[in-house]
Amino acid sequence: MIGTAALVCVIAIAGTIQRAAAGDDGDSPASQYTIYCAKCHGPTGHGDGVNASTLKTRPRDFADCATMSKISDDTMFKAIKEGGPAVNLPGDMPPWEQAFDDGEIKGLVAYVRTFCKK
Numbered sequence: 001m002i003g004t005a006a007l008v009c010v011i012a013i014a015g016t017i018q019r020a021a022a023g024d025d026g027d028s029p030a031s032q033y034t035i036y037c038a039k040c041h042g043p044t045g046h047g048d049g050v051n052a053s054t055l056k057t058r059p060r061d062f063a064d065c066a067t068m069s070k071i072s073d074d075t076m077f078k079a080i081k082e083g084g085p086a087v088n089l090p091g092d093m094p095p096w097e098q099a100f101d102d103g104e105i106k107g108l109v110a111y112v113r114t115f116c117k118k
């Protein structure tokens with residue numbers, strides 16, 4: 001299990017470095033999500049990405065409106081920017097501040113909100 005966690009970590013870091021090297025090239029939040037987030041959170045936000053089963057904590061279902069309505073944009077912003085532990089969530093959620101600027105993170109928060117369809 002430790003080996004798997006380390007591998008997930010390496011993949012996450014590699015993605016961050018790759019992203020930083022690519023610079024801000026104006027990718028849409030949807031494509032950023034698909035590339036960097038879907039592997040854990042799932043392509044449609046259900047927490048069923050290909051890596052989800054390797055995590056200690058399964059990502060929550062972003063399409064669950066009742067749950068998501070209780071989580072503020074600020075909390076999500078902080079979770080994405082500084083990582084899970086910054087908002088008392090597991091370290092399985094990596095910090096993305098090296099990869100995305102604040103505007104891009106706001107775009108990702110807004111994109112995550114689109115999974116709840118009322």
Ligand code: HEC
Binds near residue numbers: 033
């Ligand atoms: C290595 C797996 C992994 C990756 C990659 C990942 N996350 Fe997470 N994320 C998690 C886990 C685990 C949690 C904590 C459980 C939860 O709240 O869903 C989490 C939590 C979150 C939360 C907080 C939700 C809450 O409960 O407050 C947001 C928002 C989020 N992630 C968005 C993203 C975005 C956007 C990306 C891509 C830039 C991303 N995540 C990439 C695993 C990951």
